[in-house]
Amino acid sequence: MTDVDFDLAGRRVWVAGHTGLVGRALLRRLADEPVELVTARSAEVDLTRQDETEEFVARTRPDVCIMAAARVGGVHANRSAQATFLYDNLVMAANTVEACRRNDVAKTVLLGSTCIYPREAPQPMPESSLLTGPLEETNEGYAIAKIAALELAKMYRRQHGMDAIALMPTNLYGPGDDFDPQTSHVLPALLRKVHEAHESGAETVELWGTGTPRREFLHVDDLADAVVFALRHVSREQHVNVGVGRDIAIADLARLIADVVGWDGDFTFDPDMPDGTPRKLVDVSVLSGLGWTASIGLEEGIRSTLAWYRDHGG
Numbered sequence: 001m002t003d004v005d006f007d008l009a010g011r012r013v014w015v016a017g018h019t020g021l022v023g024r025a026l027l028r029r030l031a032d033e034p035v036e037l038v039t040a041r042s043a044e045v046d047l048t049r050q051d052e053t054e055e056f057v058a059r060t061r062p063d064v065c066i067m068a069a070a071r072v073g074g075v076h077a078n079r080s081a082q083a084t085f086l087y088d089n090l091v092m093a094a095n096t097v098e099a100c101r102r103n104d105v106a107k108t109v110l111l112g113s114t115c116i117y118p119r120e121a122p123q124p125m126p127e128s129s130l131l132t133g134p135l136e137e138t139n140e141g142y143a144i145a146k147i148a149a150l151e152l153a154k155m156y157r158r159q160h161g162m163d164a165i166a167l168m169p170t171n172l173y174g175p176g177d178d179f180d181p182q183t184s185h186v187l188p189a190l191l192r193k194v195h196e197a198h199e200s201g202a203e204t205v206e207l208w209g210t211g212t213p214r215r216e217f218l219h220v221d222d223l224a225d226a227v228v229f230a231l232r233h234v235s236r237e238q239h240v241n242v243g244v245g246r247d248i249a250i251a252d253l254a255r256l257i258a259d260v261v262g263w264d265g266d267f268t269f270d271p272d273m274p275d276g277t278p279r280k281l282v283d284v285s286v287l288s289g290l291g292w293t294a295s296i297g298l299e300e301g302i303r304s305t306l307a308w309y310r311d312h313g314g
């Protein structure tokens, strides 16, 4: 039983952040839908500027907004620039939701991250564990901004009757990711490091931290499919987790990536780099109960992402 049947046919769908990892996956997924796409590069409309955001939405009049624009990064990038991650994500969400309200956008989807949950939340983490304990310090800025975004959706729904929903995807990966060793997330970072070790003949690759934290990985094409499903069938105050329902230790992920790349070297560990939160596996029962589950397996996803990376100058 779903919440609603929202008809996408003929709708003008604004994909905010269309050039990012999630935005590009949304464009791929929406290519199969009878919709008209609305996009704008950050040079055309700076979502951290309220006036530019409201002028853009008033001029283009989208029916649907998928808010995939964000300042994102791995544990080291987050830890190093907490104010930037807090401010940019906070104002982009606030400007976008208010502009959509003022222009009667029929459906707005906000995207968060599972780092919104407490560091010591019970695993797997149900949506109800939000705000029940202290956050992981390394990404508190980003987490607070994403919590504010989902609260905006909830309160605009409640006060203004706006059909705004919030999805909380777990760690994402896939084509078009950031592969920069300093700013990226772990999966693309290790793909690049192991690929380069394989190419150069290096015998070791260094991992950050202890390798013991566990992470759940959702391919970005699965997320894009979940967003389209939620556009059609989710309309509720509470945010909804999007994940695969299983996780893997970082050291085991590294070995899986080495096997896919075909590199048989050894991993060393840099204890000076942060482990981040010990685990953040999400409870996926709400979305699966509505009828959606992920379909891209981790090894399959790593293999296709490696192929993309090699084809795009890796």
Ligand code: GFB
Residues within 6 Å of the ligand: 073, 074, 075, 076, 078, 113, 114, 115, 138, 139, 142, 143, 170, 171, 172, 181, 183, 184, 185, 186, 187, 189, 190, 206, 207, 208, 209, 210, 213, 215, 250, 273, 274, 275, 276, 277
């Ligand atoms: O993916 P990642 O940077 O972000 O780190 P988080 C995941 C785990 O991989 C950490 C370890 O325990 C890292 O120490 N790791 C090992 C590495 N080697 C590497 C490496 O070379 N690069 C990277 N990046 N990690 C982010 C949050 O946390 O998750 C964001 O900071 C967001 O706000 C994102 O929520 C989804 O999963 O720890």
